[in-house]
Amino acid sequence: MIAGPLKQGDSSDDVKTLQQALTAHGFSPGVVDGQFGQGTVAAVMAFQKSEGLLPDGIAGPRTLCALDLANSDASPSAIPAVTVQVVSQMFPVTPIGNIKANLPSVLSALIQSRISDKPMVLMALATVRAEVECFEPIAEGQSRFNTSPNGHAFDLYDNRKDLGNRGAPDGASFKGRGYVQLTGRLNYQTYGPKLATPVDLVNDPDRASDPVVAAELLALFLADRELAIKKALLAGNMATARQLVNGGSNGLDRFADAYQRGATLIPNLAAD
Template sequence: MRTLELILDGELMQGDDVKALQQALADRGFSPGRIDSVFGAATDAAVRAFQRSEGDLLVDGQAGPRTRARLGLARDAALPSVADEVTPLIVARMLPDAPIDNIKANLGSVLDGLRHFGLTDKTMVLMALATIAAETAGFEPLDEFRSRFNTSPGGHPFDLYDNRRDLGNRGAPDGARYKGRGYIQLTGRSNYGVIGATIGVDLEGHPDRANEAATAGLILACYLKDRELKIKSAIIERDFARARRQVNGGTHGLGNFQTAYLRGEKLI
């Protein structure tokens, strides 16, 4: 029988822990085969089947805090946090082109946003920092620059956004008013309205607030939270392009994103 190692909170899960897991799976109709206290291939398959059936769990075969809590094996579903380990010096090594003063000024707001949305596990912290590396490499919230993708030849700034129905824009001056801002370049009246309502800030009425450090941190975390499972599924498969598309819609900045993420894996 193939035996898998399952590391939970830094310790190998085995013996009675595995037996309890196997029994809980069997009780819910996901048979792991023999209840033998061995985390083998059949137990891995049963865990994955249970995770798929729940719909909102990451399908990774790992009986982490969220899966165990759903099975009634743990009270606390919180994932191990690395937020307190992230320092300006670590981020500076991940994003070597970012001024250290910007990192010191903004890192706290980024981490506070992640804490607010419960995204302080290693994967999502690295995702947030790598996303900043791709979107706003200087590690500060900023306005979108004018380019051929948002402004027509001879047109007023951001006129190509004015009538973008997919962004919820309603004509001039919506293009410029709801241009990209913050750490992830939040764009469009609809996004400003929906995310603003979620974080409790009137972004539709006051779009410039998206560049306030505390607000930008909440926007980044809110956006990632909505895509958490898809991001983690992509990262597990080492598909950085798919993870990047969850935020950008494409692969712009993919090189910076992947490089920062991989550096962070070694540093945190």
């Protein structure tokens, strides 16, 4: 078994074993010489695409496990490095008391959903800052984006078929809540049963603002989009990563700022 990760520039017997495994799976790296060159990078990427993994050309835990070269596909966790002090630097205007109170449940939920590697931890925290910079799982307020000039609260959500809404009062009932600002009947219906302790969010939507439930919803929502998010982040496309969660660019400046701050504060770990 190989501990990994293995990447371009490496030279070892482990690289040779990797090359042999790639060849056996039908993805030839060229000469099997123990040198992780461009041919091996290309073969790794082709294998990763075939397996639905992040095509970064690095043989990390998930790639090695898929090649039967590792016993576990678990990526190294960034959680030990994510302290209140670190997060307070990512949230420069947020009361530190809110971070102390709510960070533990968010980190626990990320571990539970198996997205505790650095990119996804940064994605989660940057999402929280973009959606609820106060770092509390609050409910969405009225704005020109959800309420018409002469309409009732959240009337612009009432008939949003893309959200699964069926008319009033769905807009107000399924407005954004929690750290990810979960919005729409469809999302409440989808994610309630996925919680560790399932909750009927359709009939009790305010539970989405409970700190523990909100943390789990954030983690579950991001986990469902993990590969697409990581592809966007690998390409350096913050706008696409943000859109995968928000559906638009609202809060992009806060999102990108938090992510970039955290990227310099949290040590780099192995890739997938």
